[in-house]
Amino acid sequence: SESHSESHSKTFNTWVTSGPIKPPCTSACPVNADVQSFVTLVAQGRFKESLDAVRERCTLPGSLGRICHHPCEGECRRNDVDGAVNIRAIKRFAADICKDEPDYGPVPKTRGKKVAIIGGGPAGLTAAFDLSKDGFDVTIFEKNDACGGAIYTGVPKYRLPKDVVARDVAAIQSLGVEIKTNTAIGTDVQFDDLAKQYDAVLIAIGLSVSRGIPIPGADADGVLLALPFLKEANFNDNATVGKKVVVIGGGNVAFDVARSAKRLGAQQVNLCCLESRPEIPAFSWELDEAAEEDIAINPSWGPKEIKVVDGKVVGITFKRCTHVFDENRMFSPAYNEDELLDIEADNVVFSIGQGADMNGFTGTSLEVDGRGRIKWNPATFQTNLPNVFACGEVVTGPGAAVAAMRNAHDAATSIETFLTTGKIEPVTVLKPAPIGKLPDFTTLKITRKDKNDISVMDPAERLKSFVEAEGGFELQTAVYEAQRCMNCGRGATMARPEDCAACLSCVRVCPYGAPYISEARVAGFSWESCQACGICASVCPGLAIDIAYNDDTLINEQIDKGTSGVTVFGCQYAVPTIKNPASMASPSIPGVNMVRLMCTSRLDTRHLLRAVENGADGIAVLACPDEECRHRKGVNWAEIRTNEVKKVLEATGIGAGRIAFMGAPGGPEAFGRMMGEFKAKLDELGPNPVSKVLAVD
Structure with missing residues (x-):
């Protein structure tokens, strides 16, 4: 952005709140991604454009295309027809198929201001994306050997291969973001020095410290913490675990631990949590896949004592948890000490919560509260230091990566305002109003198109290694699935x-x-x-x-590109020509000007006549048979319009043969043959007698 009148994040928020309503997928998405646009672009074969559209808000598309909990799909209005559009898989497809395409390239740093970001996880990377695109000079300080934060160190490889994270990070780095890895605050660089040397500092260190419970035996050999365990499983090919493993906790991280333990060779894995079965906070699919992998899930049990022999874990005793929350939904577990459960164990892994590593800020000018948390203003993201801000899980608490990314977008907005005006203003987050539920009458009229699910490796096979368990879409499947989008709103x-x-x-x-x-x-x-x-x-x-x-201005702009040759009117999905990535692009057909409509029912006689007046030698109208069209119209309006114009062309002597109504071609190759045959007929008629090209000559 050359003028920098608005920050990158503010510009997007302006889009989100423009117009009366947005699709429910956008409203449900924590970052309010323009889901409809990136899905439609895949449906049209414009994969690189789709990836760019995803990245505007979902800055780690390859990673989130695998691990996002996709609340967008839960609100998709196609659920009332035949199943939600598989949005997450489409996002992954766009990232994967464009993995060898060039990234952005450096953005000119025109602002003359420097921003330091402490922490290269989803929040820090997202803020770096926004601020770099806004022309600021951004440097990320990351204590690990690579950026990605918890999705790099903690998410198991069978869910998220590390090369995928690396590709996402590389795209952000290509904007001109400097990344300093293996750089710990307080050891390799001092926080107070950064606060003085940089115009703004953003703390986005996440929650990287696992917590345990001080019960008897908790210090025994064989007692482990979740995050170090997952990091070891991710990066040590020789990592091992005992034959009998007990995992304490009911969140998604606990299930990652349990499922990783199985892959490391544990024969018996028990997961025990305080919550009752319906209260388990992990996603439902985590429970289903854990059960498929023969992991025993034991709800409503709290740890009482770890049994130790000669300093090593041999088992653990649990007590029955009668409730987790009080009447105000506050965490207040109660137990029946008389009902106990004993489980043999070689390892016990605590996965009951995470905290921030604040060691690098001890003794600095940054204020923390009595619990060791950063003092900050959630409305402005500012700490006690005017030029120091904080965002992500370090201040919001644990949650999904995409939620931390939303928080970072807004923090970037606050930083941009501060660096531009010298003022601090509250960041107002307006939620877009979603379009309403499909009426029953409308639901009955919509053409059914079965949903495509992603492939998942057989449980017996996936337990043999940390190879990625979920598969992605093939090209034709992705295009088909994207075409199921109903373009709500x-x-x-x-x-x-x-x-x-x-x-x-x-x-x-x-x-x-x-x-x-x-x-x-x-x-x-x-x-x-x-x-x-x-x-x-x-x-x-x-x-x-x-x-x-798809208003007349847009349609006419497309029509006016055809001053000779053939102008083709078709549904936006009629010929999903692969425009990018370049390595897969369908060959273009010389002398053919495509005019894409939301549906060929949108076609009017004035559009066809405009093409004639512009000098097109021929006009082709592509339309699906009614039984195949996404719209059950009952009447083929495109054919009616074509026949009306045929009469006009015949009456004026231009020739009815210059316009043809055709069925959907079924792909670029069939389309090429169809156009070749039509152009041969046009050659017999000669150039359009009202051609502007002839008039100029």
Whole structure:
């Protein structure tokens, strides 16, 4: 951004809050990613553009495409039809298929200000992305040998291969971000020095310290902590574990530990937690996959004593937990000391919580509270030091990586404001209002398209190693799955109410019951019902209706590129030409100008005639058969429009043979053959007699 009138994060927030509503996937996403855009771009074969769209908010797309808990899918309106769009898998596909494509390249550092970021996890990397793109000189100080934070050191390789994290980090580094690894605060560099040397400092160190419980036997040989255990499993190919392992905890990290222990050779793994089965905080799929891997899950048990012989663990005793929370949902576990459970164990692994490593800040000017946590203002992200800010789990507490990334986006906004104006302002986070539920009538009218699930390695096979257990989509599967998106919120708008005659044309033709006539005798549209097919816009005699993201201005801009050759009108999905990555790009067809519509039902006679007036020698209209179209229209409006223009061309002597209605080609190769045959017929007719090219000559 050359003018830097807004920060990168502020610009995106402006988009999020523009317009009346957003798709529920965007509203549910913690970073409010433009899900609809990156999914649609994959559906169109524009993979690199899709990846760039993902990165604007989800700055670690390859990693999050594997480990995100995808709340977007839970709110997808296609759940009421045939299953949510597999958004997470599409995100992963865009990252994976573009893995060899060039990254951004350095952004000019035009601000003259330097920012130090302490911690290279998801939060620190996200803030570095925003601030670097805004023209600041950014340096990350990371204590480990590589960036990524918990997703690098803690998430097991069977869920997230480390080369994927490295690719995500490299893309951010390519912006011109300097990364200093193996650099610990307080040892290799002093915090107070950074606060003086840099215009702003952001502390984003996460929660890297595992906690234990001071019960009898907790100091015995064989008692381990979750995060060191996972780091060892990730990076030591010779790591081992006892035959009998007990994991204490019910969160996702505890399940990572239990499942890793199995892969390290443990024959018997018991996971014990305070929570009852319905209260277990780990994601449901973690419980399912752990059960598939023969991990015993023991809910409602709290540790009482670790049994020790000759200084080594031999077992552990649990006591029955009768409840975890009090009536106010505060953590207040109670036990029945008379009901006990004994389990033999060679190793006991505590996975009951995490804290921040604050050693590097001891004795510095940074203020911490009585519990050793950073004092900060959650509205501004500022600490007691004017130029020092904090974000991510170190201040918010544990949570999903994507939540820490949202926090970092907002922290970057605050830092940009401070460095630009010298002022500190609260960061207002506005949640976009989601579009409403699909009405039952509309649900019944939507074409069913079965959901594609990702492949998962058989449990017996995946336990043999730390090889990634989940597979990604192949190209055709990804394109198909992306085309299941219903483009929620991209539908009809009353753009020119003064031209609406309340003639009911839109009401009569809509398959979904979206249009209505208001008391003011102007057409309105229920966006809950509207599927963006565009029929209403094409039949409106007053030209009062637009389709969001596909208005006449956009369509005409595409038409005007064709001053000779063939202009082809088709659904945005009619020919998913692979435009990028370049290594896979479909060959372009010379002399063909594609005009992409939300649906060919959007096509109007004026669009076709404009192409003729521009000098196109031929016009092809591509449309799916009604039974295959994403919109069950009942009437093939594109064919009707084509036939209307045929009559005009024949009557004017231009020739009806210059326009052809064709079915969906089924792919770039079939499309190429179709165009070759059509152009051969046009050669017999000669150039368009109203060609602007001929007129200039």
